[in-house]
Amino acid sequence: MAFSLNSGLSRGRGRSFRAGGGALAEINIVPLVDVVLVLLIIFMLTAHVMEFGMEVEVPKVKTVKDTAEILPVINISQDGGLFLIDKPVNINDMIDQLKAKFPRAKAVYVRADKDTPWEIVAQVFNAFMSTGIDVRAVTQPEEITNGRRK
Numbered sequence: 001m002a003f004s005l006n007s008g009l010s011r012g013r014g015r016s017f018r019a020g021g022g023a024l025a026e027i028n029i030v031p032l033v034d035v036v037l038v039l040l041i042i043f044m045l046t047a048h049v050m051e052f053g054m055e056v057e058v059p060k061v062k063t064v065k066d067t068a069e070i071l072p073v074i075n076i077s078q079d080g081g082l083f084l085i086d087k088p089v090n091i092n093d094m095i096d097q098l099k100a101k102f103p104r105a106k107a108v109y110v111r112a113d114k115d116t117p118w119e120i121v122a123q124v125f126n127a128f129m130s131t132g133i134d135v136r137a138v139t140q141p142e143e144i145t146n147g148r149r150k
Contacts, residue, residue, distance in 0.1 A: 076112035107134035
C-alpha cells in the first residue's frame with residue numbers, strides 16, 4: 001500500500017507542485033507587516049522624546065583634582081571690573097597680559113558674578129575666541145535639599 005502526501009492538487013497551505021514538477025513558492029508577509037508596525041510604534045514614541053527632551057536627574061559626583069598649578073582665570077566683578085587672577089586688568093590689555101603670564105595657555109577660565117551684565121561677559125568671551133584661546137566658564141553646582149534649591 002502506498003501513500004501520496006501531495007496528490008495532484010493541493011488545497012491549503014503547504015507546498016504544491018505543478019505539473020512540471022517545480023515548487024511553487026509562497027511569500028508570507030505577515031511577519032514583515034508585524035515588524036513594520038512595531039518599528040512604526042517605536043518611532044512614534046521616540047520622536048516625541050527626541051523633540052522635547054527627557055528630564056533626567058543625573059547623579060552628583062565629587063571629583064577633586066589637587067594641583068599646585070595656577071590656572072589662567074579672568075575674574076569679572078559684579079560692577080564689570082576685570083581681574084587676571086587677582087590683579088586688575090584692562091580689557092584691551094587682557095590678552096597680552098595673559099600671554100605674558102601664561103605663555104603656554106591653551107584655555108582661559110572666565111569667572112563672573114551672577115549679577116554681572118551679560119554684555120561685559122560676552123565681550124571677554126569674544127576677545128579670547130578671536131585669538132584661538134579656548135574659553136571655559138566657571139560655574140558652581142546647585143545644591144538641592146529636600147526638593148528645594150538653596
